[in-house]
Amino acid sequence: xxxxxxxxxxxxxxKGGGTEKFYKLALGPIWERGKGLVKILEKFIHPELxxxxxxxxxxxxxxxxxxxxxxxxxxxxxxxxAGLDASCCGRSGCxxxxxxxFILNWETKKEESGRLASEVDRxxxxxxxxxIVQLLKERYPQVTQIEFx
Numbered sequence: 001x002x003x004x005x006x007x008x009x010x011x012x013x014x015k016g017g018g019t020e021k022f023y024k025l026a027l028g029p030i031w032e033r034g035k036g037l038v039k040i041l042e043k044f045i046h047p048e049l050x051x052x053x054x055x056x057x058x059x060x061x062x063x064x065x066x067x068x069x070x071x072x073x074x075x076x077x078x079x080x081x082a083g084l085d086a087s088c089c090g091r092s093g094c095x096x097x098x099x100x101x102f103i104l105n106w107e108t109k110k111e112e113s114g115r116l117a118s119e120v121d122r123x124x125x126x127x128x129x130x131x132i133v134q135l136l137k138e139r140y141p142q143v144t145q146i147e148f149x
Contacts, residue, residue, distance in 0.1 A: 044076070044100045045117045046107070058084040058093075067103065068135055074103040075132055076120060079140060097136050097146040099123060123148050 052059045060082035067074045076099070083093040101120035109117045123129055133146050 042120055042122065043117050044120045045111050045115050058082060068139070070132055070135065075123065076100045076103050076118065077136060079143065094144050095142045097140065097143045099132065099146065099148045101149070
């Protein structure tokens with residue numbers, strides 16, 4: 001996984017990592033049977049907002065959680081801000097968005113941590129990703145990077 005332009009560590013929404021206090025994926029997928037098909041749903045644990053996460057050289061926060069409509073479905077996204085401290089070059093930062101996926105079941109369960117979990121389906125096709133990026137950029141022009149998880 002990449003971080004923000006290789007500088008900000010990746011946010012481990014679906015994978016383990018150093019900031020597991022905010023995000024994790026239940027490693028066992030949730031199976032749903034319907035109309036003769038078996039579908040794997042991914043459980044996404046909602047992070048706490050406005051909690052700084054520090055790393056070597058800076059920090060980031062997730063400041064907003066939202067939903068955006070796309071082709072009759074709701075897409076879950078997060079807006080964050082990263083700040084970089086560099087003694088040689090001064091301070092810098094950026095606004096970013098993370099997109100876990102299409103919401104299948106909203107905040108259906110509470111985890112041991114007390115945080116709510118939703119079931120999502122990742123946005124996998126490039127055409128949908130491009131169109132969702134455009135929708136998010138229209139709503140958040142300050143966001144310079146959008147990552148689909």
